[in-house]
Amino acid sequence: MSGRQTNAVLILIKPDGLKKSLTGNILTRLSETKLEIVAAKMVRVSKDLAEEHYTHLRDKPFFPELIKYLQGELHDRRKVMALIYWGPDAIAKCRDIAGKTNPEEAESTSIRGSYGRILTTGLYENVIHVSSDESEAQREIKLWFSPDEIIVDLYPIKEVVHKECKQKTWA
Ligand code: IDP
Ligand code: MG
Numbered sequence: 001m002s003g004r005q006t007n008a009v010l011i012l013i014k015p016d017g018l019k020k021s022l023t024g025n026i027l028t029r030l031s032e033t034k035l036e037i038v039a040a041k042m043v044r045v046s047k048d049l050a051e052e053h054y055t056h057l058r059d060k061p062f063f064p065e066l067i068k069y070l071q072g073e074l075h076d077r078r079k080v081m082a083l084i085y086w087g088p089d090a091i092a093k094c095r096d097i098a099g100k101t102n103p104e105e106a107e108s109t110s111i112r113g114s115y116g117r118i119l120t121t122g123l124y125e126n127v128i129h130v131s132s133d134e135s136e137a138q139r140e141i142k143l144w145f146s147p148d149e150i151i152v153d154l155y156p157i158k159e160v161v162h163k164e165c166k167q168k169t170w171a
Helices: 015-019 023-031 047-053 063-071 090-098 111-115 134-144
Strands: 006-013 036-043 080-088 128-130
Touching: 006 023, 006 090, 006 134, 015 023, 015 063, 015 080, 023 090, 023 111, 047 063, 047 134, 080 090, 090 111, 090 128
Parallel strands: none
Antiparallel strands: 006 080, 006 128, 036 080
């Protein structure tokens, strides 16, 4: 397939990005893409969510540390900022600005090249997550967001009626 494709991408500002006060910097860099932010929130990451997010890396020796990293246990910041960017070639544009997974190999002007590092344990602490392709983006977006948290219709939805469902509301 050729030409530009409109797609959506999950961005996570990881706990090291938050601890280093890089949120503004990262959002400014990503604004160069001219993409639209269609969802954003702060998330306290459970072990289940972290393990499901990185399920493709379950067999890697660094997996347990990676889960602690995403949960914020390495940085005493138990949260991440989750955003969805949407528009032409969103995945390619955001991955380009993020840079390569290994911060030492990432271009020095990229986000990971500028702010990432390799821990003495070998884990890549690279500030930001960006979905790798369209099917991963869809899987990840559905994992992190519900349809009503996103201001455009990205994927098909269904409506279900919940009876006697407890919900928090303002007192
Ligand atoms: P990506 O974040 O560029 O998509 P993935 O292969 O999906 O790269 O890996 C997820 C995360 O796991 C990386 O962002 C990095 O924090 C960590 N990671 C991946 N590969 C390695 C490795 O070989 N050594 C150490 N950490 C790694
Ligand atoms: Mg990945």
